[in-house]
């Protein structure tokens with residue numbers, strides 16, 4: 001059937017590429033601007049345009065996303081005590097695979113099994129778990145979604161008891177954590193080099209297992225994000241100091257990962273628009289780092305914000321944000337608008353999207369290319385499909401908190417983690433669960449894991 005779909009918008013050049021389909025098997029790319037673009041978008045030409053959510057997107061490396069909806073990374077905490085993936089990952093991703101999103105990003109997979117963020121993290125250092133990783137990738141891709149494995153190192157954000165003494169750019173502990181996190185030890189230069197190699201090795205294993213690429217986690221206060229922040233990176237060597245030094249680890253990881261996976265795989269980066277902490281990695285730093293990433297072989301930059309000290313990514317920053325930002329459904333879109341001009345790399349924004357109208361407005365602004373959805377898809381895994389076919393207009397998700405601001409972001413995160421774990425057991429999410437109950441369930445999840453550690457079976 002003849003039709004036309006927008007596949008890529010370059011807001012800086014005010015141009016848009018359309019895929020023009022004239023008949024079965026024929027498609028060509030058309031570049032257009034201004035009036036013609038509006039005409040196409042309003043559906044007056046050839047009559048084939050649907051909601052902007054349904055438009056495909058060609059990433060810089062040629063990979064095509066079938067629509068603009070992505071499942072953002074959500075740590076599944078479904079790994080076994082050896083930090084290996086399990087049948088429960090397969091069950092969960094089978095569900096999301098048929099859920100309609102064009103892009104699925106796994107929860108964070110750690111690159112060092114000695115440094116897990118939470119109980120149940122998967123760690124990948126070599127191909128020892130290749131068969132199960134391959135089943136995980138195949139399950140996620142079964143519905144045609146592009147699937148990325150998110151790679152991470154937690155640095156200092158390691159729950160006490162989960163891993164041995166954490167490492168970080170500098171020996172700066174998480175503030176106000178009341179023993180939940182231990183004070184880290186400063187990494188040596190040789191250890192930093194070894195960490196870069198770990199990201200590259202894990203990326204190669206994941207792509208070898210069948211994932212379409214990887215997302216490097218440089219947000220939310222984990223190791224790479226700790227390097228970016230002047231509050232946590234006090235180093236005076238080449239890995240610290242000015243922004244060029246603080247961003248060196250990120251750029252070297254990007255280059256090593258690209259070298260390891262080749263040009264066919266997708267390499268994405270998740271970055272904070274700010275840490276939302278006084279004196280930390282701020283908006284100006286973020287604008288510069290996005291510019292640096294734009295000059296690297298990166299296919300997608302996902303924008304988020306916050307750390308465990310200020311959980312802006314869950315909508316609960318430690319410091320209040322501007323009223324104009326608060327009023328927006330998705331709190332990082334204004335950053336995307338600020339940074340968009342002149343960028344080659346597509347932007348994904350995650351955090352707060354709940355309505356089709358809000359998502360369509362963000363896409364139509366030209367600042368956002370991909371909409372990231374976290375909690376909505378933890379509660380309603382088929383919601384992307386229903387958004388696309390017009391049978392749903394909004395998510396029913398709402399914050400699950402206990403009213404203790406310092407921990408509201410984490411309480412909400414834990415509530416949703418237990419919904420993922422239910423789906424991993426092939427059960428439906430349970431919207432009525434009380435947050436206290438899910439906190440207890442989540443803590444219980446740690447018991448066998450800790451027992452295994454105590455009996456010395458970590459490696």
Ligand SMILES: Cc1cc2nc3c(=O)[nH]c(=O)nc-3n(C[C@H](O)[C@H](O)[C@H](O)COP(=O)(O)O)c2cc1C
Pocket residue numbers: 072073074075076106107108150217219220270304313314350351352353372373374375376378412413414416417
């Ligand atoms: C249960 C849960 C686990 C998460 N785990 C990760 C993770 O592993 N990596 C990551 O980058 N973000 C993680 N996030 C943050 C999400 O990717 C997303 O940025 C955040 O939920 C905001 O989007 P939302 O408002 O659509 O939920 C997690 C969020 C939730 C709710």
